[in-house]
Amino acid sequence: xxxxxxxxxxxxxxxxxxxxxxxxxxxxxxxxxxxxxxxxxxxxxxxxxxxxxxxxxxxxxxxxxxxxxxxxxxxxxxxxxxxxxxxxxxxxxxxxxxxxxxxxxxxxxxxxxxxxxxxxxxxxxxxxxxxxxxxxxxxxxxxxxxxxxxxxxxxxxxxxxxxxxxxxxxxxxxxxxxxxxxxxxxxxxxxxxxxxxxxxxxxxxxxxxxxxxxxxxxxxxxxxxxxxxxxxxxxxxxxxxxxxxxxxxxxxxxxxxxxxxxxxxxxxxxxxxxxxxxxxxxxxxxxxxxxxxxxxxxxxxxxxxxxxxxxxxxxxxxxxxxxxxxxxxxxxxxxxxxxxxxxxxxxxxxxxxxxxxxxxxxxxxxxxxxxxxxxxxxxxxxxxxxxxxxxxxxxxxxxxxxxxxxxxxxxxxxxxxxxxxxxxxxxxxxxxxxxxxxxxxxxxxxxxxxxxxxxxxxxxxxxxxxxxxxxxxxxxxxxxxxxxxxxxxxxxxx
Numbered sequence: 001x002x003x004x005x006x007x008x009x010x011x012x013x014x015x016x017x018x019x020x021x022x023x024x025x026x027x028x029x030x031x032x033x034x035x036x037x038x039x040x041x042x043x044x045x046x047x048x049x050x051x052x053x054x055x056x057x058x059x060x061x062x063x064x065x066x067x068x069x070x071x072x073x074x075x076x077x078x079x080x081x082x083x084x085x086x087x088x089x090x091x092x093x094x095x096x097x098x099x100x101x102x103x104x105x106x107x108x109x110x111x112x113x114x115x116x117x118x119x120x121x122x123x124x125x126x127x128x129x130x131x132x133x134x135x136x137x138x139x140x141x142x143x144x145x146x147x148x149x150x151x152x153x154x155x156x157x158x159x160x161x162x163x164x165x166x167x168x169x170x171x172x173x174x175x176x177x178x179x180x181x182x183x184x185x186x187x188x189x190x191x192x193x194x195x196x197x198x199x200x201x202x203x204x205x206x207x208x209x210x211x212x213x214x215x216x217x218x219x220x221x222x223x224x225x226x227x228x229x230x231x232x233x234x235x236x237x238x239x240x241x242x243x244x245x246x247x248x249x250x251x252x253x254x255x256x257x258x259x260x261x262x263x264x265x266x267x268x269x270x271x272x273x274x275x276x277x278x279x280x281x282x283x284x285x286x287x288x289x290x291x292x293x294x295x296x297x298x299x300x301x302x303x304x305x306x307x308x309x310x311x312x313x314x315x316x317x318x319x320x321x322x323x324x325x326x327x328x329x330x331x332x333x334x335x336x337x338x339x340x341x342x343x344x345x346x347x348x349x350x351x352x353x354x355x356x357x358x359x360x361x362x363x364x365x366x367x368x369x370x371x372x373x374x375x376x377x378x379x380x381x382x383x384x385x386x387x388x389x390x391x392x393x394x395x396x397x398x399x400x401x402x403x404x405x406x407x408x409x410x411x412x413x414x415x416x417x418x419x420x421x422x423x424x425x426x427x428x429x430x431x432x433x434x435x436x437x438x439x440x441x442x443x444x445x446x447x448x449x450x451x452x453x454x455x456x457x458x459x460x461x462x463x464x465x466x467x468x469x470x471x472x473x474x475x476x477x478x479x480x481x482x483x484x485x486x487x488x489x490x491x492x493x494x
Contacts, residue, residue: 054188118134128167159284189246239255257270296327303491320336363385
């Protein structure tokens, strides 16, 4: 029985829009890993912009390009056993039969669920890249080649945070997809999507790049990393893990997800850039796991309001909201309110880019971090450590209160009981109510937030909070706020 993996993205722009990971089946967490060191995965080419990577072919047909690239795209077929449904006791197929309790019989057989996605051959000795969600939890993985040969595949490793997985078949002299460099991709480039939608067999569609560096919270549950290429080339369930190629037949991305109201292609698809995937696939092949660099900071984008308050000349960079004690950032001397402008001379546009740059840098490497502190430039040396394992923490609501502060905002002293409910250690005041249409609500202040600083002044109780507000003379207030998601700055205009 075929089923689809679907996720829903609710946001200010895409309310009631259905996000679908483009595979026919999704099954529980996969932990088995097969490691090998015989990889021949090639390096990425230089990021050189060439009009030939986006122009229409002079012949008026993409057939020669497809003949070159398509043999390296495969169908990935997965199978998983799940327990038989409850309600079967001696009469399979008749759950809840009158006179029999809804319980499984000891002899009832587990069901087999099957699904299919796509993959791309990246080395002639059998390494294939697909999406994590394609093979997640699978008991068996098979690969169907374009020449109709079928191979059993072993899982080399998976990375949920980027939705990348590497599998391997026992074969040699396989056709390999030529790598492009996704950093040279531009909006308007013509692209082809090659995959196996709906189990129909290999299919090619054409479109253009609609956007680059997209981030929509698709990987939010995994606290993952997003840098998607957006395209209107038709991508449908079953295309997951397939190739997004330029008009030179070079691989520039792995198709991963769509936003759709209908469940099918609505012209908004997303591919993982090959540059991001390349680092992941090489680590999975070499080590069976992914190691990421770690700074130990909570960061956010530099908004125009924050830019004005922190004396930043523009809205570029990432502002540090918190620094973990004993972390590389702490040891290097980074502090809250510092604005990171570049790493090793590479300009940082926003929070997303800083996270990607740090995560893709090997632990142990030294980095030169250029910051603005109180409007003054400063450069610090920092040695990254390995990103620690993350444990999810549940969120809690704070109890209500009637003490007033700020227009439309109610706060209260942070009691030990409330701090335990919020899983918070430290001092501050807790937000218990925010009027829906207030300036604070529009700025992002929420019930359950803990306000620790007002205009860089630490607050430990309501009295100190009110005194700090009275000292604000320009009508705007900069708050350092901590919640389950970490620390951040909130600027409320008067």
